[in-house]
Amino acid sequence: MQMLNHLQDVVQSIKEIQIIAKVDDEENTLITLSTNNLYNNQFLATCTVEGIKRYEDMFGISYLAIDTLEERIFRLIAYYNKQLPYTKPMLEQNLEAFCGKDGYKIVYDYEIDKLTVKIALSAQSMFNTVRDYLETTVPLNIIIDCMLLYNTWNMAKMLTWDTVSTMTWKQLREGDIANVNDY
Structure with missing residues (x-):
């Protein structure tokens, strides 16, 4: 939101007013972002990293450093879905x-x-x-x-030796062997 655009032309040309408008625009941007984050953090599907951290702390759920935001959200959804x-x-x-x-x-x-x-x-x-x-x-x-x-021998027996020889054991065991052209 450009504060300066809402002022009269005579007032816009004053240097002090330009500086005040710039600072005010920055503050309004921060307030808007904070308000949006507060709203989004009310719902698990739209949580930010800070919001998920707050939920995890509340329920004592730990996470790994390599977990994505989506995985952390699913973990919390799983916690909520424990319906007996x-x-x-x-x-x-x-x-x-x-x-x-x-x-x-x-x-x-x-x-x-x-x-x-x-x-x-x-x-x-x-x-x-x-x-x-x-x-x-x-x-x-x-x-x-x-x-x-994991992939089994029955899934891989359709492959030729030429195809299999270009793959590592891990790729053969865990990879998408239906699309072997990726290797």
Whole structure:
């Protein structure tokens, strides 16, 4: 907002008024930014880094230095979504929110009360969040096995030796082998 533009031409030409208008514009910009941040920090989806830090401090949630803002927001959403009682549809709904529609696989073994959740490599950054979510929501009598869903030999056997020889073992195990031309 240009304060000087709202003044008469005679007043605009005064040097002191120009300096005051410039300082006033800077203050108005800071006030506008602060007001927008206060509004955005009321909602998890629009939080700034400072807002997320405040929520994490309130709930005692720690974060890693390499976590992105989006990952930190998802961790807080997971904290809020701990809705009991535990039900399979609720679990699947929350896992879809964390990892995406095709970002996980669930296997129930009813004979030994075991729940296996496999996280797709595309949602690897959400692994710790999903594991923590499962540990706090799944009943204690159910064994939880949470793991990453790595590429298997059956997925890679369609590749030729020439293609595979250009890739490292890590790329073959964790990479997107459907798009091998990227390597």
